[in-house]
Amino acid sequence: MLQAAQERLLQSAHDCSEGGFSVCLAESCIADKEKLLGAQVDYACGLRADRILFSESQSRVVVSVRAENLERVKAVASQHHVPLAEIGRVGGDKLRINDTIDVDVYAMCEAYYEALRRCMEG
Structure with missing residues (x-):
């Protein structure tokens, strides 16, 4: 993925080291409070x-790419023997993972960024 990043093919990249796949996706959706993005x-x-x-893995990375860069990213991954799977699409206002998770990104953002303040206020 280093080569894909150097070629500026990636829109985003996030590892699955803390909290696993679902936490990686949730954090990616709310990373920019001014531009929340859902995913299916x-x-x-x-x-x-x-x-x-929830299985944590330091070597597993979720990336997003523009449609026009997808084939090049696949080629780079193949060249370096990096497994790659197309798992979904970015967009909308919900994070949906199979039939298991369906969460509004605005609710996630509020819960994540306001939790400490709410705790401190009692």
């Missing part, structure tokens, strides 16, 4: 949902 993700891998959603 579908995966089929035969593993239990909790293992997919």
Whole structure:
């Protein structure tokens, strides 16, 4: 993915090291409070949902790319023997992961960024 980043093919990249796949996606959706982005993700891998959603992995990265760059990113990944799977689309105002998660990005943003303030206010 380093080469893809150097070629400026990636819109975003986030590892799955803290909280796993679902936390990676949620943080990506609310990373820019001024421009929240939803995502529709579908995966089929035969593993239990909790293992997919919350298994932490420092070497697993979720990237987003423009449609016109997808084939080049696939080629770069293949060249370096990096497994790559197209899992969804960015857009909308909800994070949807299969039939398991369906959350409004504005609600996620408010919960994430306002939690400490609410705790301190009692």
